[in-house]
Amino acid sequence: MNSSNRNPNFKNMYVIDSVYGDINGDDIDDIIYLVGNKPYGYDSPFITDIVLFIKDGLTHKTFTISPKENSGYNPTIFLGDFTGNHTNEILLSIDSGGSGGYAFYYIYSMVHNTPTLIFDHELYNKEYTYKVIYKDNYQVEILDKDSKNYLIDIQYKGKNYLSEIYNSDGTLKEPLTGWVNPLGGLYPIDFQRNGIYGLYTSRSIAGRYNADGLGYVQTSLEWDGSRFKPFFQTVGIL
16 A cells, blocks of 8 residues: 555546545545546546545645555445444455456555555455365365365256266266355445444355356454454355
8 A cells, every 4th residue: 555645636547436524533524536547548447547535624635545456447435434433434446357256455544644454355365265175966165264164065057067077976076176266245234233334245166167156255244443354154156
């Protein structure tokens, strides 16, 4: 994360989104602009050089935040209280456009006009890892880092799919593994209806290749005072 105190310069840049709300804790609305370049023309959904411009509602000073991943599709910003401090944080979401359907997510705190990154999709993906292992009898096991396991019955995939992987008695023809993709969805949800947002995340489960979707790891997160931690997790299929 790069940040600075500067005047906004929108030359050769487009304002993609803007929101109002108090993000520094002084009870005065600030203005947050999401800006970027459109190298392939005005109508292109692909945005580069994504930057957040933050204008302090009291002093009118402007700060900038540059995310590590600053190019992608459909970048958006959302303001909400994720930490319970009665001040909004900034959720920045950017679709990667990659075949895995993954996206980039950052949550920034700006209390006292000091930018602090409190959620980073890359760190989350690295911390919460999974193994995807095909088992006999048409099952796939999803195993997380804490040895919690989930079993998916994949008979719904159909005979043609299963016959490529299994013998007629339901045993595997050979060992086979898949993987869980990086974050593909992250959504703010007020689980307790108390004005404090948690996060609902979704990561796709791939079998032999990305288009061979097996389901989704769906994890709900809440702020524990220093970080976002899971409090509920399921595996779902279509």
